[in-house]
Amino acid sequence: MSNGSTGPNQAAPGPHHDPDANPDPAAGGSGATVERTVIENCAIATVDAAGTEYATGHVVVAGQVIEAVGAGPAPAGLRNVVRRVDAAGHLATPGLVNTHHHFYQWITRGLAQNSGLFDWLVELYPVWARIDEPMVHAAASGSLAMMARGGVTTAMDHHYVFPRGAGDLLGAEIRAAAELGVRFTAARGSMDRGRSEGGLPPDFAVESTEEALRATESAIDTHHDASFGSMLHIAAAPCSPFSVSTELLREAAVLARRKGVRLHTHGSETVEEEKFCRELFGMGPTAYFETTGWLGEDVWMAHCVHMDDADIAAFARTGTGVAHCPSSNARLAAGIARVPDMLAAGVPVGLGVDGTASNEAGELHTELRNALLVNRLRGGPAALDARQALRLATLGGARVLGRAAETGSLEPGKLADLVLWKLDGLGHASIADPVAALVLGPAAPVTLSLVGGRPVVESGRLTGVDEDAVARATREQARRLARIAGID
Structure with missing residues (x-):
């Protein structure tokens, strides 16, 4: 950075690859010389295991991977440099990783403004049950655009509302992510417990257990790409204990493990959910999830606000991950998750925007600040610091999504998912x-x-x-949904 500052882990220059050597095929070279981008003169927070930072340094990108990161200027003699970026006044970080979202909610922002989760869901389920493919594509485009413009390079969405005859809703999201160019984990959600079965959603908003499992398997077979640098992963994602049968949870876990994909759901979000699980299943959410095969290194859950010491220990023991969504939790008055305790126990934790009907800002950068602030409200001024917040939003999120070997930190051999933040303007220049x-x-x-x-x-x-076309499309589809749902 132009002010020459650094964090507490200023380090010697990192390793450099021989610029004359044939690059690894993973860089996109297949033995041939690849195109390089050189970024110099910026502060760098690598978010590697040691927390390495440079007051002024460089990043060399070769093809799709990072070739070198270090202090000072890039090494001389690099071949086939197609772009040099003088990044003075900037901070380079890994791209942000969003671990929980509901894109379709972009076109229902601002509704049910003063409701807790269950009342909010009851009010909005009838509206959401009328979405269709054009609405979901517009909403996904708006959600992804807002996040990408704010530094997200790996996005995730949990889509679980599939009205009959609505078209290819998951495909609409996948298409939007490809158009934006961001890495994407599409969690194929499902609900099979309607109100007549003791669940929360109306019966017309749910699928049968067999339909949900069949559609999830089809999504995996059609779209999931497990290769290095993949732009698209699929996860199996029944919605929540109060909208999903025990059979669907169990069978989805079996399916996901047979197919080698990850599992995602909501867990321990509210005190009402805790009460619901104890009344229906005779145990709390974490114990219930364990009986259905839903704790493990291939599982992550959104929110996890109301967890006691035994719950946190179970997540740590099994490697189950958490998507922390501080803004949404505050918007719905759900509470404050015990993130410092989770981190101390070794629980993988990332950050999530959550659906924009409960976080109208719709971008992940806000969550770094809010995660730090709300956890200090609960745990005091040392509960979470700025570097921990950045780690949650980058490497923490990559770990939660099962992609920590590929992204989440700036290290040679990892994917070149990175962001340059301008910090020499009015809003930031006086912060060293x-x-x-x-x-x-x-x-x-x-x-x-x-x-x-x-x-x-x-x-x-x-x-x-x-961006202007995306904004117009979201406005038009929001108005269309409001007319169809009778709320205009």
Whole structure:
């Protein structure tokens, strides 16, 4: 950075690859010389295991991977450099990783403004049950655009509302992610416990158990790509204990493990959910999930607000991950998750935007600041610091999604998913510590965001879509849904 500051882990220059050597095929070279992008003169927070930071350093990108990271200028003699970026005044970080979202809610923002979770769901389920493919594509485009413009390079969505005759809703989301150019985990959600079966959603908003399992398997077979650098993963994701049968939970876990994909659901979000589980199953949510095969290193759950010491110990013992959604939890008055205790126990934790009907801001950068602030409200000024917040949003999220070997930190051999944050403007220039400026300051402009070495944001604007056109489409589809649902 231009102010020359660094965090507490200033390090010697990192390893460099021989620029004359044939690159690894993973870089996209297949033995041939690859195109390189050189970024220099910026502060760097690598978020590696040691927390390495550089006051002024460089990143070399070769093809889709990071070739070198270190202090000072990039090494001389690099071949086939197609772009050099003078990033003075910027902080380079790994791209942000969103671990929980509901894209379709982008077109129902601002509704049920003063409700807790169960009342909020009861009010909105009848509206959501009328979505269709054009609505979901527009909503996914808006959600992804907002996140990508704010530094997200790996997005995730949990879609679980599939009205009959609505079209290919999961495909609409996948198409939107491809248009934006972001890495994507599409969690094929499901609900089979309607109100007549003791669940929360209306009966017309749910699938049968067999339909849900069949559609989930089809989504995996059609779309999941497990290769290095994959742009698309599929996860199996029954919605929640109060909208899903025990059979669906158990069979979805069996299916996911047979197919080698991850599992996602909501867990321990509210005190009402705790009461629901104890009344229906005779145990709390964590114990119930364990009886259905839903604790493990291939599982992550959203929220996990109301967890006692035994619950946290069970997550730590099994490697079950958590998507922490502080803004949504506050919007619905669900409570404050015990994130510092989870981290101390070794629970994998990432950050999530959650659906924009409960987090109208719709971008992940806000969650770094809010995660730090709300956890200090509960645990005091040392509960969470700026670097921990950044780690939650990057490597923590990559671990939760099962992609920590590929992304989440700036290290040679990892995918070139990185962001340049402009910190020399009015909102940040007087904060000496660049990581503190990013986390505690206002939303920082994104000058450049790369996904696999390809720009998805340039000078604060998306490269893959017309932002104004996306905004118009979301407005039109929101109005259309309001008319159909009778709320206009």
